[in-house]
Amino acid sequence: MTSVTVHITAPTPVELGVLRVAHRLTAFVEQRVERRAERRLIALDLLRQQQTSRHDPHAVDHALAQLGLPER
Numbered sequence: 001m002t003s004v005t006v007h008i009t010a011p012t013p014v015e016l017g018v019l020r021v022a023h024r025l026t027a028f029v030e031q032r033v034e035r036r037a038e039r040r041l042i043a044l045d046l047l048r049q050q051q052t053s054r055h056d057p058h059a060v061d062h063a064l065a066q067l068g069l070p071e072r
Helices: 013-052 059-067
Strands: none
Touching: none
């Protein structure tokens, strides 16, 4: 008895379809990850700005003095 070896060299249409779906899904997930990372960076920048910007306690007194009003 002889054995026959079948060499499949090209993917079937179903396999091509599955590959296309997989590529689209991968691209979609990668875009979501990138957008989430961008939003996270923006949020961290805003948080850093809020934490580093300290209000000058004398700024109000200075503004009142410029207006000619008595200090608090």
